[in-house]
Amino acid sequence: MDRQLARAIVNKLGSTGTPPEFGIEHFTVGLEPYLKVIEDEYLDGILKYNLSSFKLITGNYGGGKTHFLYTVRNLAFGHNYCVAYVSLNPTECPFDKLELVYKGIAANLIAPRPADAPTAVRDKGIESVVRKWHDDQRQLHDRTDSLRKYLETLPTTESTSFSNAVRGAFAGLMAEDGEGFNDVVQWLKGEDVSKEMRVQHRISERIDKATAFRVLRSLIQWVHAIGYTGLILLFDEAERGMSISSSRDKRRALDNLRQLVDECGNSRLPGAMVFYAVPDENLLLEGSGGVYEALKQRLRSAFNETNPVGVRINLEELGIEPAEFLKRLGARLADLFEAAYEMKLPDAKRDAVLRTLADIAISAFAFDVGYRRLFVVSVLDAFHQLRATPALEFGRKEAEKLLRVTTQRLEQTDKEQVEKEEF
């Protein structure tokens, strides 16, 4: 494995325990049944026939939701899908304000790309997808009139305004009119634009709560029309997108979610698949009233056991015992660490570190899947110690101390992160 890539992964994992968005397959454990089904049945299956699907992902904090979503993203890239990974939150991207959700999708839209390197900022967002679309078509059409004809024959989308906007952006690039391009892209990003610009490009709609669904459907139709297999929407930290103070806003958010599920069920989002990740389905579904009932009926699985094609994918039910899971994960982390620092950890000491930390993490956190994240951070810390002091004796006492310190550090980091974003 590439040393730089391995080091980047180790640094990211070792600092917060949250997975990096690249190289994820190097430390993926236990997701194989789910991923095989998602690839065979959906990415390489029904989505290619313009159908759509929705999955609710559940798993506790540190239980691997983000990891799972990144893995799906990489699989999707391999099948020529555009992907938008959107981290929901109550201020910038709450689910009761679909116009802000659309904005989040537009800002995070990525065309298929190699999954083993970080995504550059310039490669992210609807602007970069439009640019790539233009560049690709320019290579296929050697004459301007042929390119213009291609643009004219592009299928229109449900929202004529959206259709006019993407054509306007494309035409701006064709004419090397940077300012015109930026103006239209501003609208496509969900930002306010001047009336004159809207008149010039025949954009009649504002992207607001009343039009957001239409524009989202149109985005999916456009992605499809320009040659991609479809669009995969990955909504992470959805519980934060729902943590809204007023019950009315929450009902609105849930109703939006219900509508999204129905759009998928009726294949109104051709070639699109939505993953919506929450720590616990009860955060969404425990309530009384119509919207809760409607969602419960759609999103609750009839079975408690693992069912990778069911509407709910439960990451706490991987079918592997925790000890076996950590053993396999630890071995992968050790390989990564050795590749990152071009060294070989002493076998006996490495195994002892993994065994001791796994034992304590599982017993101390028996009822919380967050032990996985704690284990990852602690193991990498211990490997660093071992690398600095090869003669280090890493016993139970040292392991307990390390886990205690790491727990406090992660809690503090989480708290700071939430406060930074929300206040």
Place this chain on the structure above:
Amino acid sequence: MSHPVFGDGEILDSRWHGTELLVQFQSGLRLWLPTQRVRLLFNIGDFVPGEAQPALFEIDTIQARRMIEAFRLGIVPHQDVESFTFGREKPIAVLDEALANLARGQGDVFMVEGEYGSGKTHLLEYVHHRALASGMATSLVQFDPAEVSPHRPKRVYREVVHNLRYIKDATEHGYRDLLRSGAALDMKDHVFLGPVLAKLGRIDAGQLQSEVFWQWIEGESTKEYATEQKSPFRVKGGQRIPALYDFSTAADLYCNILSGLSWMARELGMKGLVLLVDEAETVTHLWDIMYLAKSVNFMDGLVRTAQNDPDLKRINDRMVHNQVRPVPYIYRDPSLLLVFATTPSPYDYAYIKLANRIKHRVELGLLEEKALLDAFSTMVMIYRRAYPDFTISDLDQKRLLREASRRNIEGVRAFIKFSIEALDVTRLRAQGILPRNKD
């Protein structure tokens, strides 16, 4: 059915939208009981696997996969509704009669009521298909608090025209086709459609302004570039067409337009216009009292328009009218059938107001045994079509059906979801993706 205290019994009747059941117990006791307190027992002795819905025999793998994926979410896809309907003979007979009356020129209003998951949307989809096949123009809209709320009549109008369909010469047509055909009719006395049809006769389809014109009359917010003097896409003569008002008091204009469209459809040889409104309970979900009042007024206006209420053929002081250019709610004699689907909200003012206005109610209760048998057999057939390598023994089918039927008490949706998930698990176990059953 079985009750934990009173033992086994037979269901004789239901009330309050199926939330209570009248049960005759083997002991002779006869009681009304909450539905959730009883457990339905199921006789599967007569079940013969393979008796599937014949209309679905010819589906291909992709259609089958589409249906299975929707079933996993507890939904039946729009396009498959007619062939995947079981045990709703009575409601269907009522609504078929309504369609037949509309074909004779008599509009009306119906309210389909049932709890969540009882199949209201499914029934609306069914009527949608039947109306299309019977030569009617039809539009199915779903109210939504944000996107299509009844206190904003223009948005309802936009949704109606966006979803409007009819079949002519074996081809599906939409709103634009309807108006193009209607251009030959004399509707000069219609406040909106009159000038629109006149303009249509002069418009050049190849010009960009034509598209702007269409967007405008379909309810898109194009006014600023459709009519402003400096706009490069200005529709010449557009000033003569009244604006499609965005405010909530414009219910009169939109009811007038919808009744005009139904009249137009009839004149063009169709059998009227069918408007199907799903999630109609949204009318009750408005928190602002002013919006709620306007919403109730629009619904009331729509209902009375479909009922061809003579009081609404003139400006009526008891109804809300727009103050820019008030018009009667009804244009000439409409041929409009209106079907609302709603969850009962018996304690809600807006619901009571709407319900009291509507004479015909269709209640959806639990599915009966025969319907469950047919539905299950059909699902197995579809599943086999979706996954051609999948096999399941008759004995296992009976076992799954018995389990699934217990879910029927929670609604049809729960029954369908359980059946499909059970087949999924069986398949994935056989493939080795899931571990074999421990028992």
